[in-house]
Amino acid sequence: MLHTGKSADYVNLALKNGAVSLVINLGSGAFEALVEPVNGKFNDNEWHDVKVTRNLRQHSGIGHAMVTISVDGILTTTGYTQEDYTMLGSDDFFYVGGSPSTADLPGSPVSNNFMGCLREVAYKNNDVRLELSRLAFNGDPKMKIHGVVAFKCENVATLDPITFETPESFITLPKWNTKKTGSISFDFRTTEPNGLLLFSHGKPKQQTKETKSPFTQKVDFFAIEMLDGLLYLLLDMGSGTTKTLAVNKKVNDGEWYHVDFQRDGRSGTISINTIRTPYQAPGNSEILDLDDSLYLGGLPENKADMVFPTEVWTALLNFGYVGCIRDFFISGQSKDIRRIAEVQKAAGVKPSCSKEAPKQCLSNPCQNNGICREGWNRYVCDCSGTGNLGRSCERDATILSYDGSKFMKVQLSVAMHTEAEDVSLRFRSQRAYGVLMATTSRDSADTLRLELDTSRVRLTVNLGKGPETIFAGQNLNDNEWHTVRVSRRGKSLKLSVDDLATISGDHTQLEFYNIETGILTEKRYLPITPSNFIGHLQSLTFNGKPYIDLCINGDIDYCEVNAMIGFKNIVADPVTFRSCSSYLSLSTLQAYYSMHLFFQFKTTSTDGLILFNSGDGNDFVAVELVKGYLHYISDLGNGAYLIKGNSNKPLNDNQWHNVIISRDTNNLHTVKIDTKITTQTTVGAKNLDLKGDLYIGGVPEEIYKELPKLVHAKEGFQGCLASVDLNGRLPDLMSEALVCVGQIERGCEGPSTTCQEDSCANQGVCIQQWEGFTCDCSMTTYGGPLCNDGNILVFAD
Numbered sequence: 001m002l003h004t005g006k007s008a009d010y011v012n013l014a015l016k017n018g019a020v021s022l023v024i025n026l027g028s029g030a031f032e033a034l035v036e037p038v039n040g041k042f043n044d045n046e047w048h049d050v051k052v053t054r055n056l057r058q059h060s061g062i063g064h065a066m067v068t069i070s071v072d073g074i075l076t077t078t079g080y081t082q083e084d085y086t087m088l089g090s091d092d093f094f095y096v097g098g099s100p101s102t103a104d105l106p107g108s109p110v111s112n113n114f115m116g117c118l119r120e121v122a123y124k125n126n127d128v129r130l131e132l133s134r135l136a137f138n139g140d141p142k143m144k145i146h147g148v149v150a151f152k153c154e155n156v157a158t159l160d161p162i163t164f165e166t167p168e169s170f171i172t173l174p175k176w177n178t179k180k181t182g183s184i185s186f187d188f189r190t191t192e193p194n195g196l197l198l199f200s201h202g203k204p205k206q207q208t209k210e211t212k213s214p215f216t217q218k219v220d221f222f223a224i225e226m227l228d229g230l231l232y233l234l235l236d237m238g239s240g241t242t243k244t245l246a247v248n249k250k251v252n253d254g255e256w257y258h259v260d261f262q263r264d265g266r267s268g269t270i271s272i273n274t275i276r277t278p279y280q281a282p283g284n285s286e287i288l289d290l291d292d293s294l295y296l297g298g299l300p301e302n303k304a305d306m307v308f309p310t311e312v313w314t315a316l317l318n319f320g321y322v323g324c325i326r327d328f329f330i331s332g333q334s335k336d337i338r339r340i341a342e343v344q345k346a347a348g349v350k351p352s353c354s355k356e357a358p359k360q361c362l363s364n365p366c367q368n369n370g371i372c373r374e375g376w377n378r379y380v381c382d383c384s385g386t387g388n389l390g391r392s393c394e395r396d397a398t399i400l401s402y403d404g405s406k407f408m409k410v411q412l413s414v415a416m417h418t419e420a421e422d423v424s425l426r427f428r429s430q431r432a433y434g435v436l437m438a439t440t441s442r443d444s445a446d447t448l449r450l451e452l453d454t455s456r457v458r459l460t461v462n463l464g465k466g467p468e469t470i471f472a473g474q475n476l477n478d479n480e481w482h483t484v485r486v487s488r489r490g491k492s493l494k495l496s497v498d499d500l501a502t503i504s505g506d507h508t509q510l511e512f513y514n515i516e517t518g519i520l521t522e523k524r525y526l527p528i529t530p531s532n533f534i535g536h537l538q539s540l541t542f543n544g545k546p547y548i549d550l551c552i553n554g555d556i557d558y559c560e561v562n563a564m565i566g567f568k569n570i571v572a573d574p575v576t577f578r579s580c581s582s583y584l585s586l587s588t589l590q591a592y593y594s595m596h597l598f599f600q601f602k603t604t605s606t607d608g609l610i611l612f613n614s615g616d617g618n619d620f621v622a623v624e625l626v627k628g629y630l631h632y633i634s635d636l637g638n639g640a641y642l643i644k645g646n647s648n649k650p651l652n653d654n655q656w657h658n659v660i661i662s663r664d665t666n667n668l669h670t671v672k673i674d675t676k677i678t679t680q681t682t683v684g685a686k687n688l689d690l691k692g693d694l695y696i697g698g699v700p701e702e703i704y705k706e707l708p709k710l711v712h713a714k715e716g717f718q719g720c721l722a723s724v725d726l727n728g729r730l731p732d733l734m735s736e737a738l739v740c741v742g743q744i745e746r747g748c749e750g751p752s753t754t755c756q757e758d759s760c761a762n763q764g765v766c767i768q769q770w771e772g773f774t775c776d777c778s779m780t781t782y783g784g785p786l787c788n789d790g791n792i793l794v795f796a797d
Contacts, residue, residue: 001050001114002121003095003105012107013052015114017256018043020050022069023107030107035071043116045155048072096121096132097149098332103183103262109274111185111260112329117153159327160338161187161353165378167195167320169348170298171341173330176200176222178263179287182331185260189353190226190323190376193252196298196314197321198224201307202289219307220289224259224270225314226252226321227489233261233270234311239283241311247272254355254376256326263288296328296337297321297349313420313489318544323376324353368393384424385483385499387538389546397426397539398552400517400561401568402434404532404723404730407518408561410547415441418510421448423486423542429535430658432477432596433728435520436484436533437540439512445525446511450484452476452533453728454596455662457484459495463510470504473497477598477660479675481538515542518563531728534572537563571600571656574722574748575733578771580608580715582742583698586731589613591621591688596727597661603719604654604751604768609698610717612707615690623661624713628652632661632671633710638684640710643669646676654750654768656722663688693738697721700741718770720748761788 002013005025012023018041022033042048053068069076098113099105121133136143137151164170176182188197202220223234229250234243251257251272260271265286269276298320308315328335341349360379361372370393371382383393400408416439427436429452436457438449447467449460455477460469472495476482487494494504514522517540518533540548551559577583589595601610603625611623621634628650632643651657651673660672667686671678698716699707707713724731734746751773755766760775764787767774777787 001097001118002123003099003108004093004123005106006093007106010106011052012105012109013050014108014110015042016109017041017258020048020069020071021109022052022067023109024054024067025107026065031067032109033067033069033076035069035074035076037071037074042071047117047119094123094130094132096136098146100146101183101262102332103185103260103269103271110258111183111262111271112327112334113332115159115334119153159334159336160351161324161326162338162341163324163350163353163377164297164321164348165350166348167298167318167322168301169322169346170300170320171296171337171344171346171349172300173294173296173335173337173340175292176290176294176330178222178290178331181264182288183260183262184328184330185258186328187256187258187326188321188323189254189256189355190252190321191254191358191374192322192376192380193229193250194227194314194317194319195321195323196223196225196295196312196319197325198222198294198296199299199312199315200290200292200294201309202291204307219309220287221307221309221312222288222290223309223312223315224261225312225319227313227319231257231259231272233279234309235263235279235281235288236309236311237266237281237283237285237288239281239285241309242279242281243311244270244277244279246270246277247275258327294330296325310417310419316416316418316543317420317422322378326353366393384485384539384541385426387426387481389539389549397546398549398565399536399538399567400548400552400563400565401536401570402518402533402563403570403572404534405519405572406563407516407521408537408548408551408559408563409517409521410515410551410556410559412513412515413558415443415511415513418512418543419488419490421486421488421510421543423448423450423540424484425450425540426481426483426538427452427535428479428481429533430477430479430660431531431534431598431723431725432660432662433531433725434533434535435516435518435530436537437515437517438520438530439510440514440516440520440522441512442522442524443513444511447525448486448488448510448512449530450486451530454594457482457495457497459486459493461493461510470495473500477596479658515547517548531725532730534570534723534725534730536567536570569656570723571748572723572730573732574600574720574746576720576745576748577697577717578743578745580605580718581698581701582718582744583695583700583716583739584733584737584741584744585693585695585739586726586733586736587694587738588690588692589621589694590727591663591690593687594665595621595661595663595688596725597623598659598723598725600656600658600722601651601717601719602654602656602722602748602750603652603717604770605718606650606652607713608715608717608719609695609704609707609711609713610721611694611696612699612711613690613694614692615688617689618708619689620708621688621690622708622711622713623659624711625652625717626712630659630671630673631712632669633708634663634669634688635708636667636682636685636688638682640708641669641680641682642710643671643678643680645671645673646678647673648676652719654754694726696724696733697744720750722748759786761786763787 014021019036051070055066103111123130229252231246262268266281328337338351356377358374366372366381368386368388389395389397432455434452436450447462456471457473485496550556606628609624614620618635630645662670667682669680755768755773759766762780762782765776775787783789
């Protein structure tokens with residue numbers, strides 16, 4: 001309202017949060033007083049009378065002052081002792097109603113110029129009385145008028161607060177012309193930790209040779225965002241980004257906070273309430289060239305024409321602001337944001353601000369075990385661990401089934417450059433290896449890749465300085481649903497599986513064109529191609545976008561998918577061994593330190609050798625069926641051991657069975673058949689030194705008699721094998737076979753003729769074989785292939 005003086009010699013009178021503020025300094029430190037009404041606020045559109053007096057006394061050369069301020073008779077009187085200086089300078093300016101840069105006035109607790117009516121503004125001391133408002137009205141040459149000042153009291157538009165009710169709500173303000181100087185101030189209140197409050201950018205700058213990608217665009221920009229409850233200023237004038245933490249405390253406690261941003265060339269301040277933090281932009285540029293609109297509260301859903309700097313994390317993470325804004329000023333000029341929202345018919349923006357008690361979660365609105373947290377007058381559901389989508393986790397998320405040849409690929413039109421990612425997905429698999437999700441680029445080796453590796457989740461991050469990996473979880477190939485979450489904020493990286501212990505890393509900027517699942521199609525920068533995925537994926541969300549459902553529902557047109565929709569029983573690359581003399585061989589099984597094998601089989605035969613690989617000395621590994629039960633036999637050099645798989649009944653029932661056989665570095669051996677697990681630990685040698693071919697389905701006839709004693713097989717396996725996984729390698733059994741002997745065919749048609757009730761006559765027992773069936777007539781008086789040949793029994797005396 002009024003200011004006179006400079007540096008450490010001034011008086012400042014202002015309206016602050018509806019109360020009258022006095023700050024006075026006469027050289028030895030500031031004295032501050034705040035007068036608040038008994039009820040309500042002084043910004044009630046009524047006249048109020050303000051008086052400030054200062055009486056001086058001299059004693060032994062020391063000045064003593066008594067300062068008194070009253071508003072409508074409400075007195076605040078404070079004794080003020082001044083040691084060495086008691087006079088205001090006679091050459092000082094008086095500012096009435098504002099100044100060219102109010103935030104820079106010494107002692108000013110506010111940054112905005114006054115809006116409203118002033119009258120009878122007067123200043124007097126022992127020598128002079130200045131009727132300031134009357135002098136201005138009479139056009140006195142000492143007075144200078146800036147801006148629109150009407151010498152009558154008019155109603156000033158009320159600056160009503162507005163509430164952004166959803167992260168998708170926003171309003172658009174005109175382009176901010178702030179080439180060299182400028183200011184923005186506003187009040188906000190929220191209880192939510194993340195949100196983009198303000199954003200604008202300029203035209204893309206011309207590309208340089210150092211540009212990382214032809215699609216990388218460098219722009220001037222300005223943003224104010226909140227992350228994890230902390231408020232940040234971000235600014236780039238073409239010479240590099242400055243990111244300034246406004247105050248080192250969280251400001252999402254539901255109270256009102258006043259934000260004031262002031263800039264002059266490359267320097268300026270960002271303040272919250274009375275705490276100011278200076279900043280200095282790098283480089284030489286002093287011009288902030290903003291060509292686009294100024295967005296308040298968030299961004300439009302269609303951002304195709306917008307450029308998002310990697311440093312503005314809330315924009316890339318799709319964090320819109322939810323909460324209240326009021327008293328919005330641009331370069332000292334108020335903006336009626338309530339009216340702007342009304343004209344723009346802004347969805348999710350309402351013209352008021354109320355704080356409700358945090359009780360939204362009491363009614364358990366999040367369905368299907370979704371996790372509820374209190375937002376600003378709303379509940380927020382975390383559905384990432386549920387297999388559901390929607391505001392209340394009420395909608396089933398689409399499941400995709402992968403058989404090792406399937407994928408989903410999201411192809412972005414331009415390269416994305418991010419410094420912050422939130423990724424979550426759910427998977428279910430019986431395999432110890434397989435790529436779950438990866439970002440890839442055709443122009444760089446940058447990647448963020450999630451994959452199964454030895455039954456754990458492996459996160460590989462390559463941001464131009466070589467790949468780094470971290471692991472989380474264990475025994476994740478249990479055919480149960482697991483939830484993976486990755487969160488990165490600049491150099492801070494976190495990985496968790498099923499909300500268990502979080503693993504952290506240290507990384508920077510990521511470039512990508514594609515988001516791929518199941519199979520990596522962009523392989524040019526990969527020294528080793530990860531194993532294709534066999535299993536199920538659901539709820540893949542990348543920076544707030546549920547890409548599987550967006551792709552399947554046709555909501556985006558830049559994705560390609562051939563994965564099977566829905567939960568399918570997966571049988572990958574089946575092969576039929578039609579006779580027990582058939583077999584094929586592959587290169588040596590690499591199982592020196594550890595081993596992870598997975599396969600599916602289906603047969604009617606009780607016995608047969610499924611897998612065998614010999615090695616140095618007595619080392620070997622074998623898997624066989626014995627009387628319909630699975631045996632795993634191996635020798636690491638300390639003598640052979642046998643582990644019998646656990647199953648309630650013989651496995652030669654012409655049904656598919658899933659088998660996992662593993663050995664870890666501590667010699668813990670695991671055999672899992674469907675859902676039943678058997679484990680055994682061996683002592684002694686830990687290395688399995690295999691040599692020669694890995695035989696699948698059997699071995700050459702002359703080898704059967706040389707097999708180790710614990711191996712019972714006298715012939716090969718007759719039936720179907722599928723989904724063969726050898727330590728993460730998915731061999732094509734037919735095309736990769738070194739030797740292929742006998743009748744081996746792709747696919748699995750099963751027996752051409754199956755047992756029926758009348759297959760065997762005269763109560764003969766039908767025995768299913770892979771190539772048809774046979775009849776057991778031993779308990780009848782008949783013979784022949786079908787028990788229909790009559791027999792005459794002669795009993796001798």
